[in-house]
Amino acid sequence: MFFSFSWLLVLLSCILLETAAWINYTSDGTATMTHYELPENYVASCGCTPSSTHYPTAALSQMAYGSSTAYGPGCGKCFNLTLLNTWTSTPPFYPSVTKHIVIKVTDLCPLSGDGWCSATDSKPNPSGQYLNFDLAYPSDAIPDNFFPSNASLYGYTDFGVWNISYQTVSCENWAGWGNEAALGSVAYLGSESVCCPDNPTGSANDTCPSYSDDNGIPPDTTTSSSPRTAGATPSIIIFVSILLCCYVG
Numbered sequence: 420m421f422f423s424f425s426w427l428l429v430l431l432s433c434i435l436l437e438t439a440a441w442i443n444y445t446s447d448g449t450a451t452m453t454h455y456e457l458p459e460n461y462v463a464s465c466g467c468t469p470s471s472t473h474y475p476t477a478a479l480s481q482m483a484y485g486s487s488t489a490y491g492p493g494c495g496k497c498f499n500l501t502l503l504n505t506w507t508s509t510p511p512f513y514p515s516v517t518k519h520i521v522i523k524v525t526d527l528c529p530l531s532g533d534g535w536c537s538a539t540d541s542k543p544n545p546s547g548q549y550l551n552f553d554l555a556y557p558s559d560a561i562p563d564n565f566f567p568s569n570a571s572l573y574g575y576t577d578f579g580v581w582n583i584s585y586q587t588v589s590c591e592n593w594a595g596w597g598n599e600a601a602l603g604s605v606a607y608l609g610s611e612s613v614c615c616p617d618n619p620t621g622s623a624n625d626t627c628p629s630y631s632d633d634n635g636i637p638p639d640t641t642t643s644s645s646p647r648t649a650g651a652t653p654s655i656i657i658f659v660s661i662l663l664c665c666y667v668g
């Protein structure tokens with residue numbers, strides 16, 4: 420009895436320790452890309468302005484984002500994402516055109532058991548990657564034919580998940596850079612729960628701290644019948660990730 424209880428404690432502390440180890444990623448590398456539905460003008464986890472959704476945005480996988488709730492160091496960062504290939508399809512698809520897009524991170528893609536946002540610093544996601552960018556798509560900011568496909572060969576056009584390369588870039592390269600209203604965070608939610616720098620560089624004075632590190636990671640006290648309010652939780656991402664996992668996996 421005592422033995423199994425200590426084991427439970429050890430197990431619990433391992434889980435907690437693992438949850439607290441954010442992923443240190445290099446400025447350039449490979450990752451996976453999925454997509455999710457983000458309603459236009461929705462204020463996502465970082466608290467970036469509604470107008471940010473008028474330009475390409477993405478949610479970053481939790482352990483790279485750097486927080487389990489609200490904002491994290493990933494908020495506001497801009498990345499140039501280039502589509503390489505798909506591999507969950509049979510056969511793998513290598514597009515004949517090279518598509519890239521510069522996105523701003525405005526949302527958190529929650530850590531999930533074995534989904535595309537499941538990587539921790541010790542365990543990559545199902546494709547061996549430590550980062551997943553969940554692109555807000557479809558979006559008025561991105562052409563509907565952004566993702567290359569070959570309908571006659573595959574019988575469908577949405578591969579769901581892509582192998583990509585990423586580069587950390589200055590947000591001056593982001594399509595929304597010229598629009599002051601698309602930069603920064605909303606004021607009405609209070610500065611304690613929002614953080615969306617216009618061009619974070621990693622310095623303490625222009626990069627968000629981790630909301631979880633500063634406030635502790637709260638236990639999940641929701642029950643299966645708890646209502647979810649829009650704007651407060653990334654429920655849409657969870658929903659779409661589940662859909663995507665079932666669809667792709």
Ligand SMILES: *[C@@H]1O[C@H](CO)[C@@H](O)[C@H](O)[C@H]1NC(C)=O
Binds near residue numbers: 440441443540
């Ligand atoms: C990540 O980098 C930070 C700051 O450089 C460091 O304190 C931390 O130990 C690193 N974590 C890992 C898992 O390497």
Ligand SMILES: *[C@@H]1O[C@H](CO)[C@@H](O)[C@H](O)[C@H]1NC(C)=O
Binds near residue numbers: 500586
């Ligand atoms: C993004 O990457 C593509 C290549 O995939 C490159 O042509 C383009 O110049 C890059 N854009 C920026 C802003 O780095």
Ligand SMILES: *[C@@H]1O[C@H](CO)[C@@H](O)[C@H](O)[C@H]1NC(C)=O
Binds near residue numbers: 515568569571572
């Ligand atoms: C689709 O795949 C077929 C078979 O590999 C190929 O012949 C055709 O050119 C491809 N079409 C496009 C648009 O890539």
Ligand SMILES: *[C@@H]1O[C@H](CO)[C@@H](O)[C@H](O)[C@H]1NC(C)=O
Binds near residue numbers: 506583
């Ligand atoms: C993703 O692309 C990289 C670079 O081309 C390649 O090394 C890797 O094998 C690819 N991964 C998958 C799962 O296709």
Ligand SMILES: *[C@@H]1O[C@H](CO)[C@@H](O)[C@H](O)[C@H]1NC(C)=O
Binds near residue numbers: 622624625
């Ligand atoms: C942050 O600090 C660096 C040097 O410490 C300075 O050059 C930079 O202008 C500061 N950025 C902001 C947004 O205050």
